[in-house]
Structures are given as C-alpha cells and as structure tokens.
Amino acid sequence: MHENYVGRFAPSPSGQLHFGSLVTAVASYLDARHHNGKWLVRMEDIDEPRCISGVDKDILTTLEKHGLCWDDEVIYQSQQHARYQDKLDELISQQRAYFCTCTRKQIKAMGGQYNGHCRDKGYTVSTEGTAIRLKLDTSLEGFNDVIMGNVAVPLQTSRAEDAVLKRRDGLFSYNLVVVLDDVFQHVTHIIRGCDLIDVTALQRAVYGELGFSMPTYGHVPVASVAPGRKLSKQNRATPINNLTPLENLVRAMRFFGFSFPDATAFENVSVLLNYAISVWDRKKVVKTPEIIVPQHESTYYSEPL
Ligand code: GLU
Ligand code: ZN
Numbered sequence: 017m018h019e020n021y022v023g024r025f026a027p028s029p030s031g032q033l034h035f036g037s038l039v040t041a042v043a044s045y046l047d048a049r050h051h052n053g054k055w056l057v058r059m060e061d062i063d064e065p066r067c068i069s070g071v072d073k074d075i076l077t078t079l080e081k082h083g084l085c086w087d088d089e090v091i092y093q094s095q096q097h098a099r100y101q102d103k104l105d106e107l108i109s110q111q112r113a114y115f116c117t118c119t120r121k122q123i124k125a126m127g128g129q130y131n132g133h134c135r136d137k138g139y140t141v142s143t144e145g146t147a148i149r150l151k152l153d154t155s156l157e158g159f160n161d162v163i164m165g166n167v168a169v170p171l172q173t174s175r176a177e178d179a180v181l182k183r184r185d186g187l188f189s190y191n192l193v194v195v196l197d198d199v200f201q202h203v204t205h206i207i208r209g210c211d212l213i214d215v216t217a218l219q220r221a222v223y224g225e226l227g228f229s230m231p232t233y234g235h236v237p238v239a240s241v242a243p244g245r246k247l248s249k250q251n252r253a254t255p256i257n258n259l260t261p262l263e264n265l266v267r268a269m270r271f272f273g274f275s276f277p278d279a280t281a282f283e284n285v286s287v288l289l290n291y292a293i294s295v296w297d298r299k300k301v302v303k304t305p306e307i308i309v310p311q312h313e314s315t316y317y318s319e320p321l
Pocket of ligand 1: 027060
C-alpha cells in the first residue's frame with residue numbers, strides 16, 4: 017500500500033470550502049483511496065494577501081466532517097519560503113533562471129507571449145522591479161489526462177515561454193511552488209479541477225527543465241454558475257454546510273455522473289465513503305470541463321446572481 021500513489025488536495029485558504037472545492041477534494045480523495053494511495057492536504061497560502069486567517073482551520077474541519085481524512089501533516093506554503101528561495105538561488109547561480117524587468121505592457125507589445133528579452137541582460141538582484149524567470153527552451157507538449165483523455169496544446173502557444181518563478185511583487189509564483197511542493201511531498205497523482213488544465217503543459221515543462229519526473233494528471237469538471245464562471249467566493253458560493261455531510265457527498269458523486277443512492281441509504285460518512293471508493297471509476301466521470309450547477313440549488317450559493 018502507498019508505494020505507487022501519493023495524491024493531494026491543495027486548497028487556497030482564501031475562502032471556506034464551497035461545493036466547487038468540495039467536489040475537487042472528493043475526487044482526489046476517492047481516486048487516491050481507490051488505488052490504495054496516500055492522500056495529502058497542502059494549504060496553498062502562497063498568495064498571502066488573498067488568504068484569510070482561520071480559514072485553513074475551517075477547511076480542515078469541513079474535510080474532517082466529511083470523513084476526508086488525510087495522511088501525514090498538512091504543509092503550508094507560507095512556511096516553505098526558505099526552500100523555494102534555495103531552489104531559485106541555485107537556478108540563478110547555474111544561469112538557468114534570470115532577472116527580468118519587462119512589464120505587462122511590454123509583454124503585450126511582444127504579442128502577449130514573453131520572448132526571452134531579458135535572458136542575456138545580466139540583471140541582478142539589485143536591479144529594481146524584477147521578476148525571476150526560468151529559461152525554457154522547449155515546446156509545450158500535450159499529455160494524457162487520466163480523466164479527460166488526451167489534452168492537446170493549442171498551436172499558437174506551443175512554444176513554452178520562460179516561466180515566471182518569482183513575481184515582480186516578490187511573491188513566488190504558483191507555477192514554481194506547485195511543482196516544488198509536489199516533488200517535495202512525493203506526489204505521484206494530481207487530481208484537480210479543469211480550471212488548471214491549461215497551465216498543466218507549462219507546469220510539465222517546469223518539471224522537465226528542473227529534471228523531476230512527471231506526475232500523472234487527471235482533471236475533473238469544475239462547478240460553474242454560468243459558462244466560464246466557476247463557483248467561487250467572488251460569485252457568492254456559500255460555504256459547505258457541515259451539518260449535512262452525507263447529502264453533500266451524494267451531491268458530489270452525482271455531480272461527477274455517478275448514479276448514487278440517496279443519503280438515507282448510509283449510516284454515516286465512513287460507510288458512504290467506503291462505498292464511493294469502491295465505485296469510483298475514472299471512466300465514469302463526466303468528460304466536460306465544467307458543469308453548470310442549477311441556480312435554484314440554494315445550498316450552492318446564497319442568492320441568485
Ligand atoms: N491551490 C489551487 C487552487 O485552489 C490548486 C492547485 C492544484 O491543485 O494544483 O485552485
Ligand atoms: Zn524581460
């Protein structure tokens with residue numbers, strides 16, 4: 017057990033779990049447990065200004081109330097800065113990463129795709145207003161997604177642009193830390209929402225450039241209020257009601273396309289989850305990037321938009 021599969025759920029504690037984030041947690045949990053894998057939880061609080069204190073605990077409570085028990089300790093990105101910086105320092109000293117002064121406006125003028133302008137400028141840490149970028153001399157490649165099937169890269173973006181590792185405002189970028197943390201935690205399987213399917217090719221290019229072996233990816237549909245608008249705090253998704261875990265889990269299973277008994281068929285969450293683990297089947301998950309959840313479902317969000 018546990019040898020070949022380490023999965024994870026990586027919420028950003030910028031708001032409590034809502035139906036959209038619960039379904040992602042459920043999918044990654046079930047996929048891991050169905051394969052006798054480990055399941056980790058990581059708090060992605062790298063973008064600290066957006067995080068709300070105490071929300072991490074609320075998220076963990078909601079997971080527990082739904083029987084989604086994780087292995088090992090929860091790690092917090094806000095406590096990993098030294099490790100991220102060490103990697104950056106190493107890449108800079110090897111000249112595999114460099115300082116870049118380009119503004120959003122300048123990149124727009126390049127046609128929207130960064131062209132490596134600062135690669136050989138020799139900027140240093142003392143140059144003002146710099147981001148740090150990784151040299152990527154590679155093309156973005158499609159990949160096989162264990163849920164969605166083959167994912168192709170659109171032709172116009174097939175050349176990888178030098179990925180930002182640290183932003184001009186000094187924050188480590190998500191595309192760096194997600195890779196470093198998944199490697200650090202020995203994650204082998206990344207099951208997450210389709211809202212991240214488009215950045216996956218770039219993240220895979222970062223894996224390749226850093227010399228790490230790639231994990232397996234599976235993307236599940238995201239819950240949306242309207243096309244292109246996933247459920248989120250911004251569109252008033254209400255927090256999950258911890259008093260109705262059985263109903264919430266049943267709704268999550270049906271969301272993914274499983275025909276699933278009513279909540280009353282289950283004595284408690286652990287009985288329900290054991291059943292869900294046994295019937296979990298990647299092939300049965302609906303293969304659309306988003307599913308519009310009905311407006312009248314008042315438990316999804318508080319008021320009509
Ligand atoms: N923290 C990201 C989010 O909440 C998820 C990142 C990932 O699963 O790779 O959207
Ligand atoms: Zn530049």
